[in-house]
Ligand code: SF4
């Protein structure tokens with residue numbers, strides 16, 4: 168049975184955590200949590216690093232009443248322990264001018280597919296809308312980052328060098344005299360800065376996803392959203408089959424190496 172009560176250091180007290188929808192809670196849900204914290208807790212909440220709302224100082228004997236309250240007020244409890252944790256997300260294209268992907272949409276779909284899935288150990292997952300990486304996806308077991316692949320259209324290029332100037336990794340080389348523009352795809356971070364810098368429409372960005380496992384990216388930019396979900400599913404299956412009990416995902420990869428894992432994802 169899934170456990171929803173986190174033991175506190177204060178004898179006899181527990182906290183319960185509530186999910187947000189990729190960081191979003193309605194005003195009605197907030198009011199319900201307010202009521203719940205007054206009724207069953209100590210009248211305050213804590214925000215967790217996983218975009219959950221935690222209500223501390225709850226008594227175990229009130230848990231059945233809390234579950235009933237949740238059903239009546241559209242609140243979802245977060246299971247504890249070795250499960251796929253709530254997926255965190257920034258707002259991406261929904262509100263952020265820098266966003267290149269709809270991070271909450273991706274996070275909610277991953278949550279729908281895997282939320283609460285029992286695994287050898289917990290899995291943390293985050294989605295960030297662009298290479299600015301506000302959600303620090305590399306600090307999670309699985310991280311998804313919005314990415315841009317620059318496409319070059321020679322007919323529009325005036326070889327001004329603005330794109331090369333903004334590239335932080337020197338992936339673009341330009342020979343003005345010979346009118347040669349080159350991109351080193353191995354160096355490219357898919358950040359899209361060059362695309363923004365080009366005022367002549369000689370660079371256009373193809374949007375996709377970079378995926379990270381324990382901070383490392385094994386795969387080139389993913390173009391289709393469906394493929395992203397298949398990769399996450401394959402990674403979790405691999406973890407279920409190969410992870411030892413209580414072993415973290417990164418430890419499993421360190422123990423087994425990444426060659427077989429990368430092949431499973433392809
Ligand atoms: S990661 Fe990008 S899209 Fe997400 S909040 Fe930060 S700047 Fe905006």
Ligand code: SF4
Pocket residue numbers: 323324325326327328329330331341348364365366367368369370
């Ligand atoms: S910024 Fe645009 S026009 Fe200028 S060199 Fe780069 S691709 Fe060409």
Ligand code: SF4
Pocket residue numbers: 315316317333334335336337338339350354355356357358359360361362
């Ligand atoms: S996408 Fe970013 S890293 Fe890649 S070439 Fe453009 S500026 Fe450089």
